[in-house]
Amino acid sequence: MMRCGISLGALLLLSVACLPACGKETPATIIYDDRATEIAAADQDAGQLWITTDDLKRATGFELKPQGVCRNELCFPIPKSREREFVRKDAGKMWLNLASFAQLVHQPVAHDEALSAWYFGLRSDQRQGLSSLEAPDFTSPDINGKSHSLWDFRGKKVLLLTWASW
């Protein structure tokens, strides 16, 4: 009876210590900057998406640094008082909640629960061009696969045209 109680207590303690990550990691597909990455072990529940910082780097190019979540010159500080919504340490690894991070940087997220697919749209910093009147840059291939960027044409007047076959 006594021994059973102890082990139950230990079990409870263990599950509390692991919450909310322990033992329920599942595969997920993350589409970020229109590039898909398969994640072997993500903790996805109730609209949250926890991934390791290794997977974060692989899927998004962002890294967790003392000053925030960063990619090259771009850095988004994490509010100190809300750190637990974004970052946790578990099983010797650092995890980041990419869904909370998206909310922080005003990035839309579309989620397909059945296929565990997560699409991350344009962050507010990527949408700023329009209010500054600067024409947002993009890079697309021509019919031969060669890439061209809008900003290659700086110094010329440009008529940007969209059309479609449909």
Place this chain on the structure above:
Amino acid sequence: MPGWQAIYQQLKDRNFEIVAVAQDTNGVKDAGPWITAANPSYTALIDEKHLVSKLYNMINVPTGVWIDDQGKIVRPNEVAFVDDRFKNFSGLDSMPYLNALRDWTEKGSHSVYAMSEERLREKLTMNNPDIILAAAEFGLGEYLYKAGHLNEAIPHFKEAQRLNPKSWNYKRQAYALSDPKRDYGTTFMEEVEKAGGSKVYYTLPELTPRPAEQINQKPN
């Protein structure tokens, strides 16, 4: 596209470039034959992800944006027809737009058709969260379709259409990837009728010249 080639020939020596970007989920497969047939000497690109429409908040094709030599927008999204092939459908005459384009390529920021900064800001402000989320739902739909999950893509295309009901791109591209009657219970023409008919399908370009005092005041 052949029409634009003729305009390009006339205007390219005015330090002017045309960058035409196909918004086609199936990429070269769907857009390629049109480009090959037209064989343009201006820049013709293929944008499978509809990124240009997302970045510029475009809702239809053909859409034109004028960008000056500093990289600043001087006329935002508007319907840009090069000829009158679709005039019976839209009731739109292509001439006023092409004349305005000729004027701007010649005079730059002094053109009466370069919009004032104030008007541009009115037109370009984009902070509707539904429209921003619609782009992500459409992007997820495209990804799932390309990964072979058309049935799973459809609810996301529908969600994009619901969140941004003014976008014809979200409707027409999705319809083109499946049987619209079966999967969406409608067709393009039925949607056009619901929206008030083909004569209001496109919004007329605002081609009233800017008053002279605005032009001399401050070029954009």
